[in-house]
Amino acid sequence: MDADRCLKMLKALSDETRLKIFEMLKGGKLCACKILEGLNITQPTLSHHMKILCDCGLADAERDWKWTHYSINKDALKALTDWLNGENEGKI
Amino acid sequence: MDADRCLKMLKALSDETRLKIFEMLKGGKLCACKILEGLNITQPTLSHHMKILCDCGLADAERDWKWTHYSINKDALKALTDWLNGENEGKI
DNA sequence: TTATAGTATTGACAAATATCTATCTGATGA
């Protein structure tokens, strides 16, 4: 885990809508359509946000038939918080 | 610690310059002029960034004669990482 | 009071970005 990766994750979390999505996903895996229900944004906007969350590694996407299920990548999250807390040793 | 406060902290950390400052301060308390030395920005820009870091609670400012010393507020940092990790119980 | 020095504020501007509409893609089922 380096500062660049950390910065990317922090940028991903530093938007109100994406932080809301993050909170929703903390409760467990969710389909894109379910996430969309809880937010006042359009589908392309959600798609854009999910890409940012996935690209930085904080979220994982899993296609199941026609739906995409998203979940938090707990290892990435832990790497981020460890880095912030100064426990910069190894991993990810 | 609520999501709003968390969002403010994440926004504060989601800028490359401020994350560098954060890293510097993780090594210990620093004078503004020392921070400035390690960054290619002007003094007003640093002042602007320090205000953001202090306003969200992640950094503390301490005036000593004519110099201002900045440090990380470890309680605030822990509250942030706890919140991200889902340990949302109480405090700050 | 006046000069000096470290830090903060203001105002302007350019770059980044969150959002939308419109459209595309890819897979399924008739």
Added chain:
DNA sequence: TCATCAGATAGATATTTGTCAATACTATAA
């Protein structure tokens, strides 16, 4: 093959924000 549907991409726009130069503030020292 064609229609349908979930999700992705493209292009445009408005807002946010990082930066600077200029200036103000505040405390000290002469």
